Amino acid sequence: MKLSLNWLRDHVDIDDKTAEQLPELLTMSTAEVESVEHLGRDIRNVVAGKVVSLSPHPTSSKLSVIQVDIGSEVVQSVCGAPNVRVGMMIPFAPCASSLPDVECVRAAEIDGVASNGIACSQRELGIGDAHEGVFELTDECKPGDSITDVLKLRDTVLEIDNKSLTHRPDLWGHYGFAREIAALTGRPLRPLEMSELEGLMSADVVVPVAVDDPEKCYRYCALGIEGVDTRPSPGWLQTRLAYVGMRPINFIVDLTNYIMLELGQPMHAFDSNMIQAIRVMTFGQVKAAGYSGSTFTTLDGVEREMPDTALMICNHYEPVAIAGVMGGENSEVEPSTTAILLESATFDPVSVRRTATALGLRTEACMRFEKSLDTNMALIATRRFLYLTRQVIPTATVYSGLADAEPKPTRPISLSIDSEYVSRYAGTEIPPDRIESILTSLGFTLKRKDANGRSATKVCWDVEVPTYRATKDVTLPVDLIEEVTRVYGYGNIEPKSKAVALSPIHQDEHIELHYRIKQMLSASFGMSEIHTYSWYDKDWNREIDHKDDSVLTIANPGISKYDTLRRHLVPNLLAAAARNEGYFDEFRLFEIGSVYHPAPKDAKTAALHDEQAVRRGDALRIEDTHVCCIVHWKGRSEKQEDGAFDILKQAAWAVCEQMRNTTADFEVMDEQTAPEASLSWVHPVKRCLVSSSGIKLGYITVINPRLLDRFVQGANMAIMELNLSAFADVPMAKPSFAEPPRYPEVSLDFSLLVDLSMRYRALSEVLDGFSHDLLRSISYVDTYTGAGLPQGKKSVTIAVTIGSDDHTLSSQEIDGFSNAFISWLADRGISLR
């Protein structure tokens, strides 16, 4: 919102020094000033001029030649304005004067005729867009008067961040800011000049008001004024409107806007010919009353589909305006208008906001109504309107006296606070007198309750909140703390540490564990952590043939291909891999992030009855944390593939150790039982499931070769995705300790010839059946499948560790063990290589 310093000065004294400090002052205590603009400084020597003669241009039919009296002399100018006429007072920029866009006006010759200055339009003066004609001055002035003075062009405009006004309906106009400035500078706020209430009652109510939906309309004031017209507004008023960003139209419309910008109270003027009786009802009620049609045409000429809940202003049962949003085309003020019905009302903020949102029509009025306005302002604004109308048109009279329906008046709120509470909450001692003076200057009324008077350290007050602050903003004692401390100055509060009782801090394990995994994957596995978006790129998913059955989607994604929330991390990481492979042959990526999917149907139905589960969202969605790793290299050898697969197995193992001090198990991924097998990037063979303590965590796979043509030629990848949330069901293994062996152990390697198709898991299960006093452990060494082996066989080398608790093994014992083991193997059809 923009604030004019001239306008503020109508209501409070602001000396030049204060004016300079004003942005800082407001930013530190009221609302952020985003920018400061000094206007009218670049207009010099432009004066009021009277057109004394007018003749057509000898060659150009669109131009005329005028003689302008500028006080000191009469100057000739060539002018293209269609509205120029003899006797008109205009702003005139003679030679050597300056305009915002013309640093120095120079004598010129236009189609052979000398032109010694410019007859100015509004745009040329920097007060609006109008450029069709010369700006006619209606203000009191004589030729030669400085235009800067006549139109009050010198001003400073502050732009306030609207966000910081969300809770302050009183600050959506200049008067509210003037009140703040008065409180901050200790100067008095001038009372608002307005017509007496009796003046508004001087005529009978001709246009009655009925409110059919008292929940949505808190107050509706209607006043009929005649003897007015749609002349242009006085120049100073047009300047003010233009400077704060409002386009001047005509005096009636401008004045409704002026008052909105002054008091924060939106107003609307109907052409009185169109209004005989006001009813305020919803569009649904209008339809029930027999109105046919589902649309309404607003004064911007747009026909709009109306929701039934929208509150309408009607002439009898004919809609003439959308309450709080915009007037109708059918009742707007016309150039011929001589009488108006003035609306000043307070509407339910939620209703206005809903309607405006539904219509996509966020007007200045609606922005104010939705902040919860004070019903008292509706009447104050009406009185101010009549007062200002008569300043310009003294003959304006009331033809229909004030009709005032007020189903839900704003009432003052009374709060109790005491000085100790304020000081405790602020964390600094604020003297009771200071608390009193601050709140009083902001319009609060304080009554001391304490009988001990000023001598007491603790002073208690009953505080009455003025209605313009009582609609929503100030309703609790803590709201008064803000009022006191911001004016007292946050900078005057010394930082203070907080002493607390010592107690153990319980840390949430997730973030810590996830961090450790990130550390491990990057430090031990050379992987780089990246972040990808929480939604899929559907175009990319199509490229990699990926489609999920059950996903959650964003209703308003902005770009539709980004509407699907990710269920797997792999697709986005593959996209990142594709982007990187242009720069690197070998790299390793990982991400730890959330994936989302709908809660399973049956759980959902059950949980929907559980209010907590709905509130927490647990009944609706599942959000898990996954880790995804991609190892990318160039080349297609078996050895590289198996190496990459092994790296990911090591990573999975390390993840299990970090999370639960457990080990990872790798199992064959079976098409029948593992849905992961059908993911497009999963290899038909080179893949495995990863689990720990019997809980499935995810899988490792070499990328499906069918996808490789989406990537750089010769590239290959191995992928792992694990659900870290599944560790919730994996018990933490206790750290264990075993004494080191007292007598040296012996490790014996055996190379076993087994069928090529035999998995180590199966072999390991067979070996589990062997028992011997000396046996300590069996571990895997490697597998050989090269030359020199019988057809269909492979050689698996294992290391068998043996030992004794009470002596060093003799060579006879070792040989004895070997023989026993070999013959045990032979019984099971396993020979040595």
Next chain:
Amino acid sequence: MTGQPNGEDLKQKLSELDQQATAEIAEAKSDAELDQIRVKYLSKKGEVTAILRSLGSVSPDIRPQIGALANDLRNKIEEAIERRKSEILQQKIEMERYAFDPTVPPTRTATGSLHPITIVSRELEDIFRGMGFTVVDGPELETDYYNFEALNTPKEHPARDMQDTYWVSDILLLRTQTSACQVRAMEKLGAPLRIITPGRCFRNEDIDASHENTFFQLEGLLVDRDVSIANLIYVMKTMLSEVFKSDVTVRLRPGYFPFVEPGFELDIKCLICSGEGCPTCGRSGWVELVPCGMVHPNVLRYGGVDPEEFSGFAFGLGLTRLVMMKYGISDIRVLNSGDLRSLSQFGIIDAQSS
């Protein structure tokens, strides 16, 4: 020749062995060759040893003389071998002194990197853990209830305009702020409590160099008896001084957020220009950094905490913004690009920049 060895012959033989061994030692190029020479002359079956062994059959009158000569030769060869070994070592060292290049860069094994958000978040977590805060997390796919309603922002509240929300359903949304964790944490942990919660947030806006629809915040919440504005300023100042590794100057000014009362914008004095004014701070000398405030009594009530007994403060650090400030990243899009040319620069530990 039979019978007793002739004394002169033995002398002659020793002299020959002497010359022979001396020559061989002088020519030896390695310890291994020298060891062979030692074996050849001095081992049990060595040639000098053979002469010593044969002394028994030498006539007693010359036996001591020959024995002494053989022992001398034995010692001489032993010393010559050691001397030669030492020479060879010295030559090797001299050669190395000439040829060894200690300045060659090491062979690099592939090292990974952490995302800069992870690095800075971890740094902040450590600072807050040190100040007795618990680090908690919460869902990104949040409900309207925790993201808005319980934060004193009911439906149709104008403050909802401040955040363009991605909606998944009437109830579900992608959280617009980590503040969504405030009431969850109070429900779970009760009062008093002090928590921080870092995490991913979303706003539905167009992306450019300074705007992202996906970014990170770090929310903090402290609830206790008699918590004051002065406490809030203290914690913020202490924490930010740790973050920036210098004594930062902070200022509070009014800021509006429905879930705090009073609400503040916390600015820090620009660290680049020390408050003199520069392009980074928009010539104001101050950088807006942390929205914060005293927890609104309604929010405490939503969290099941009695506002008559407890008060508290909350703050929301823009983690993404902090990362950009710390590392001098000017284009926010780098962070979600997955581009290793940028992201792999961050290594695995804090750069301790700023």
